[in-house]
Amino acid sequence: MSHAGEVETFAWHPDSRRLASTSRGTSEIRLWDTATGKYRTLQGHAELVPNLVFDHRADLLISYSWDGSTRFWQASDGEFLFVSRAGFGMAFDANDGMLAYAREQQGFGLWKIDRSPVYRELTLGIGDSPYITGFDFSPNGQEAAVVNPEGLHLFDVATVNERSFSPAENLLSVWFGNDNQAVTISRHDISFWPVPRDAEKHWQAESREAD
Numbered sequence: 275m276s277h278a279g280e281v282e283t284f285a286w287h288p289d290s291r292r293l294a295s296t297s298r299g300t301s302e303i304r305l306w307d308t309a310t311g312k313y314r315t316l317q318g319h320a321e322l323v324p325n326l327v328f329d330h331r332a333d334l335l336i337s338y339s340w341d342g343s344t345r346f347w348q349a350s351d352g353e354f355l356f357v358s359r360a361g362f363g364m365a366f367d368a369n370d371g372m373l374a375y376a377r378e379q380q381g382f383g384l385w386k387i388d389r390s391p392v393y394r395e396l397t398l399g400i401g402d403s404p405y406i407t408g409f410d411f412s413p414n415g416q417e418a419a420v421v422n423p424e425g426l427h428l429f430d431v432a433t434v435n436e437r438s439f440s441p442a443e444n445l446l447s448v449w450f451g452n453d454n455q456a457v458t459i460s461r462h463d464i465s466f467w468p469v470p471r472d473a474e475k476h477w478q479a480e481s482r483e484a485d
Contacts, residue, residue, distance in 0.1 A: 275306055275313070285326040285335075287349060289435075292400065294335055296323040303337055305352040305400060312401030314352045318345055325362070329370045333389070336373065338362040344375065350397040361385075394434050398422065408447035408458070417469065419456045421445040426458060426477050428470060438470040440477035455480075 279299035286293055293306045294316075303316040303323055319339035327336045328349050335347040344363040346355040361375035361383065376382040396418060398404065408421040411431070420427040425441040426448065444461040451457050456467045456477075465479045 275304075275308070275311065277304070282322060283324055283326055285328055287328050287335075288330060288332040292349075294326045294328070294337075296326065296337075298322065301339060301341070303347075303352075305335070305347075307400040310399070310401065312399075314400050316347060316352045316354070318354060318357070319343065325364065327363070327365055329366045329387075330368070331370050333370075334387075336363040336366075338364075348395070348397070350395075351400060353397075358385075394431075396420070396429050396434050396436075398424075398427065399436070407445060408449075410449040410456070412450045412453050412469070414453050416453075417450075419448045419450065421448045421458060426456075426467065428477065438477055440467070440479075 277295065277297035279297040282296045282298050284293060284295035291307060291309055293308055295304050295306065301319040301321055301323060304313045305316060306313040320341040321339050323337050323339045325338050332349050335349045336344060338344045342359055344358045344361065347353065348355060361377045364374045364376055366373055371387055373385040373387055374382060375385055403423045406420060406422050410419050416431055418429045418431055420429065425439060426445060427436055428438040429435065430437050446459050446461065448456055448458045454469050456469060458465045458467065467477045468480050470477060
């Protein structure tokens with residue numbers, strides 16, 4: 275995982291797969307997928323970023339810069355949320371309800387973190403295509419299936435974490451036939467996919483019907 279200059283700081287995402295880092299000589303942040311080596315560049319700061327921190331719930335990434343700002347990013351994919359110039363965000367408490375901040379030569383304080391009780395966002399992997407060709411919820415509402423140019427993804431709705439993935443080409447749509455099986459249509463066939471359970475990591479097509 276190369277950088278443009280000497281690494282200044284880094285922080286692990288709670289999933290132990292993603293990693294945020296900064297380097298000297300640039301104001302950019304890189305959000306890495308350490309399993310694939312892909313990264314997304316987060317831009318917006320005007321000067322060096324000496325501190326990064328994820329909250330324990332894996333919802334937020336906080337960065338502060340010598341430009342006097344603290345920026346809030348979505349932890350899963352680095353989407354920019356908002357910026358504050360009221361202090362330097364430093365650390366979350368154990369419950370992620372408070373964020374400690376410091377002000378130059380003015381001590382420190384606490385920001386209260388209020389989260390939406392209803393809004394949750396499913397995000398694909400870093401570097402994945404954002405073009406979605408199909409989406410469906412399982413009948414019991416516990417899982418969501420998504421297809422994009424990379425393949426077929428399965429999300430746990432309660433945690434919004436991606437549970438399983440299987441590479442596949444030319445998928446056009448997906449729907450659940452029942453809680454235990456999804457169906458996809460591609461340019462060449464119709465496929466049936468038993469929903470992975472427990473320790474299973476990948477979808478496996480059970481049968482295919484040619485056009």
